[in-house]
Amino acid sequence: xxxGRTLLQGAKSIVAVTGAGISxxxxxxxxxxxxxxxxxxxxxxxxxxxxxxxxxxxxxxWYAWRREKIAECRPNAAHLALAEAAHRGxxxxxxxxVDELHRDAARIVANxxxxxxxxxxxxxxxxxxxxxxxxxxxxxxxxxxxxxATLPKCERCGRLMRPGVVWFGEALxxxxxxxxxxxxxxxxxxxxxxxxxxxQPAASIALLTRENGGAVIEINPEETPLTxxxxxxxxxTATETVPRLLANTV
Ligand code: NAD
Ligand code: ZN
Numbered sequence: 432x433x434x435g436r437t438l439l440q441g442a443k444s445i446v447a448v449t450g451a452g453i454s455x456x457x458x459x460x461x462x463x464x465x466x467x468x469x470x471x472x473x474x475x476x477x478x479x480x481x482x483x484x485x486x487x488x489x490x491x492x493w494y495a496w497r498r499e500k501i502a503e504c505r506p507n508a509a510h511l512a513l514a515e516a517a518h519r520g521x522x523x524x525x526x527x528x529v530d531e532l533h534r535d536a537a538r539i540v541a542n543x544x545x546x547x548x549x550x551x552x553x554x555x556x557x558x559x560x561x562x563x564x565x566x567x568x569x570x571x572x573x574x575x576x577x578x579x580a581t582l583p584k585c586e587r588c589g590r591l592m593r594p595g596v597v598w599f600g601e602a603l604x605x606x607x608x609x610x611x612x613x614x615x616x617x618x619x620x621x622x623x624x625x626x627x628x629x630x631q632p633a634a635s636i637a638l639l640t641r642e643n644g645g646a647v648i649e650i651n652p653e654e655t656p657l658t659x660x661x662x663x664x665x666x667x668t669a670t671e672t673v674p675r676l677l678a679n680t681v
Pocket of ligand 2: 561562563564565586587588590
């Protein structure tokens with residue numbers, strides 16, 4: 432803990448790369464942990480363009496279930512501690528999560544003032560995109576996935592909407608990725624919180640910090656492929672670690 436706090440105290444710029452694990456203690460299931468499965472489907476077989484082309488109703492049914500579950504979740508102490516650091520201009524959050532909990536935390540902390548930016552690498556589960564014209568909309572309404580006819584449609588062209596997230600096998604927005612990489616490359620410290628570091632580019636973003644002389648601090652109850660490259664590694668949960676690590680340091 433002392434080593435991590437010292438690294439953070441001396442850091443001019445900090446990035447935090449987060450994954451599903453940071454939201455686990457808010458009640459959002461991770462893909463690879465307990466409770467991640469839905470009716471015995473593996474997420475890797477549902478969160479793909481092929482799955483949606485084959486059976487859009489089934490994929491929307493899964494997303495409708497996840498949207499309802501996530502809508503009940505609130506940011507936890509780890510989201511809030513990071514949001515406070517971001518609000519003070521000391522850190523930028525780069526997330527793989529689609530739950531908007533970092534954005535919610537930023538809004539809570541800003542309390543009416545300007546809200547710190549969050550880089551969402553994989554989009555948001557509360558956004559939809561038209562499969563034909565590409566129109567995007569923010570939408571938290573309950574999705575009725577009982578039939579194709581009841582699935583959400585585009586307001587502009589009437590075609591089927593899809594979840595506004597990046598699926599397995601799809602490319603990230605180059606502009607978003609570029610921004611994340613640039614920030615990581617010039618960061619003095621990269622915190623990696625709750626990501627299995629199996630799904631790219633989370634792991635490679637942290638390595639950019641390292642290659643440029645910065646330090647990597649990992650927080651994950653389990654060892655990951657990134658652990659060997661981390662300067663400090665906590666085998667503990669996000670809410671146990673992040674608030675203590677950041678308190679009075681950043
Ligand atoms: P993952 O499910 O592959 O891994 C989660 C990691 O979090 C694991 O390494 C696990 O050990 C760790 N973890 C579990 N509980 C934790 C806790 N309390 N504190 C800290 N760490 C904890 O998640 P991933 O690496 O983010 O990749 C999965 C992909 O699925 C991502 O691309 C993401 O977009 C998507 N996803 C998002 C959400 C979300 O938005 N909350 C949830 C599930 C999956
Ligand atoms: Zn459209």
